[in-house]
Amino acid sequence: MNRFLSHATNRIDAKGRVSVPSAFRAVLLEAGVRELYCFQDFVFPAVSAGGPELLDRFEKQMAAEDPFSDAANQMSLLVHGGGVFVKLDPEGRLMVTDFIRDFTGISTDVTFVGRGDHFQLWEPQAFARAQAEAREGRKQRGLRSE
């Protein structure tokens, strides 16, 4: 398994640390990622995290559209200006900084959400709501999988 899948909720301890789920750490290890690259998601109130190659991916995306568009400008602000490198401690935990808290609304618990080539940090309730909305939207569009 070489991608980020499923979701799990972990508690922030008194020092402001939270364990990254072991399944996600395994993916990072396999990819040889030692430092996480984090930034604010464009769509959801979540912080996205992954290897440094994520940056490349978003720069490609920006290059694909009109470089002077509002979207490209805002993306650059988030990707370049809002990006942070985060290190894990020997137990696989990361510090939940104000950068993360302010944007996501996270306070005591973090929901880690796999997104294939990266994963996200969500406030648990916010994730539940977003997922419910997504499911509702799919149902209405009638895009059944079978």
Add this chain to the structure above:
Amino acid sequence: MNRFLSHATNRIDAKGRVSVPSAFRAVLLEAGVRELYCFQDFVFPAVSAGGPELLDRFEKQMAAEDPFSDAANQMSLLVHGGGVFVKLDPEGRLMVTDFIRDFTGISTDVTFVGRGDHFQLWEPQAFARAQAEAREGRKQRGLRSE
């Protein structure tokens, strides 16, 4: 037999495990599936399960459209964030996690329902109702084959 057929109800034990029906396990074995991919169904209050190729299918679908579109984003939230890889123990049982319970209403028993290329986990009563409704709907449309 290379597809999932019929249905069966098994009990969840004190540890929260339930045996996957042997007929289904045989199909999985033949297909060489060692890890199940499970996700909350888009239509029914059931959890669908099958081989990893189910996920591949979803990812192809996402790749087909604009990867940064709203639809693709929401789908990833369901397929990646809402999907789980589940391993069977040596006896062919799986853990019934809250992820499954909350969405399906399953508490003490699980009804396994074959769906051809995958199968589903239902709360027994809910399955009985859904099946009755489906039968009724077909009858009214006059599409019965018998």
Add this chain to the structure above:
DNA sequence: TGGGACCATATGGGCGTCAATGGGAGAAGC
């Protein structure tokens, strides 16, 4: 044809391992 041995599946529980969490102490920075 009826009874019994045999087999497969479903189920129950013990136990070791690992992940998540909590706290302490040393190191580095203000």
Add this chain to the structure above:
DNA sequence: GCTTCTCCCATTGACGCCCATATGGTCCCA
């Protein structure tokens, strides 16, 4: 010197692996 950040160790609770038991069905043989 005090705060903040790491690293290290301890605890606990969950999960995976193993073996044991039960239950129902099938096949063989008398």
